[in-house]
Amino acid sequence: QVHLAESGGGSVQAGGSLRLSCAASTYTTSSDSMGWFRQAPGKEREGVASIFTGAGGSTYYADSVKGRFAISRDNAKNTFYLQMNNLKPDDTAVYFCATGRWIADHLAEYEYNSWGQGIQVTVSS
Numbered sequence: 001q002v003h004l005a006e007s008g009g010g011s012v013q014a015g016g017s018l019r020l021s022c023a024a025s026t027y028t029t030s031s032d033s034m035g036w037f038r039q040a041p042g043k044e045r046e047g048v049a050s051i052f053t054g055a056g057g058s059t060y061y062a063d064s065v066k067g068r069f070a071i072s073r074d075n076a077k078n079t080f081y082l083q084m085n086n087l088k089p090d091d092t093a094v095y096f097c098a099t100g101r102w103i104a105d106h107l108a109e110y111e112y113n114s115w116g117q118g119i120q121v122t123v124s125s
Helices: none
Strands: 004-007 010-013 018-024 032-039 046-052 059-061 069-074 079-084 093-101 119-124
Touching (some): 018 032, 018 093, 018 119, 032 069, 046 079, 079 093
Parallel strands (some): 010 119
Antiparallel strands (some): 093 119
């Protein structure tokens, strides 16, 4: 199983930016996808963004973050990122990175089998 470690969380005012990083302990294969999820207090965990590590590097986003968040990867460093711009108070949550293989539904939690411990992002108004 892959060990994942998130970094880069913190507190920011609305309209600000943060970049989350997720370092994986092993190299990904061309069949893997890497995703970001979040869980706000009292809510279920939801998919935010995902990227395919194979050729083309297709990306997928939740409607709530399209145009504001960008997922990227550095395969050589075994690390992927979530750039979050124009943050809103509704983005406040614990953010988790995850990996999975042969994923069909890229923002579905059940598709992913390795998870980071999560990192807090707080956006104040």
